[in-house]
Amino acid sequence: MVSDGRVIVRLVCHRDVPSDTRQIGELVLRQLGHQSAKSLGNELVDKSEQTRESLPPTLRGKKLEELAQKFAEENFDAKQRQLNRGWITKRFTKGKVAWQTQTQTTISSPLIADGKLLAMANNGNSLLMISTDPKAYTSLGRATVKAQWVPSPSIVNGKLVLRMKDKVKAWALTL
Structure with a gap:
């Protein structure tokens, strides 16, 4: 960049x-x-x-x-x-830290979409969905995706897309 x-x-x-x-x-x-x-x-x-x-x-x-x-x-x-x-x-230009939490994430870039932060955790086995509300940390969900290698998530046509070891998978995101 x-x-x-x-x-x-x-x-x-x-x-x-x-x-x-x-x-x-x-x-x-x-x-x-x-x-x-x-x-x-x-x-x-x-x-x-x-x-x-x-x-x-x-x-x-x-x-x-x-x-x-x-x-x-x-x-x-x-x-x-x-x-x-x-x-x-x-x-x-950097504001105050609104909230901070630690999680077991590794080499992956988080993604923010529709007021939600999506991040990989546990070496690519889990996908975390966290609210971006500055008032408090709120976990919105956790899914087992078994990506097996910590890809950076992306959104394409309303679906979460992850590159897996030997394929690409897409999931519809709903709460």
Whole structure:
């Protein structure tokens, strides 16, 4: 994916075995132009997070950009402003965490459709359906699909489609 002139790479490694051909370390990220908030120090990162969490959820667009610019001018030195102005603006667009839960998921991209989050769990054996209501975590269901290898779910013509080991399967989704 390309965003703001940067390439975002998603790697999937099926084993935790380092390899020269599939390892992206700090050097590669620096060469790609990635900037980390580490250079700001914990105190400044904490302050930016407190500011971000205090923002009203309706603050968007130009007003949000102006607030991020003001924060950078008041808290960053010239070099930090040059390196992190875009980071702070993007970071301020992130809202508060509404709810968080842990589940046994693995290498799979979740899918959001019709107010439901669909994610694979238990190494592709289960499909989870979770409400996207920000007020509370609500499990809407769990199905055994035995995909056997954690594909990313997709929706096609109103059906959930999963790539299996040697075939493609589709399910109608109903509550």
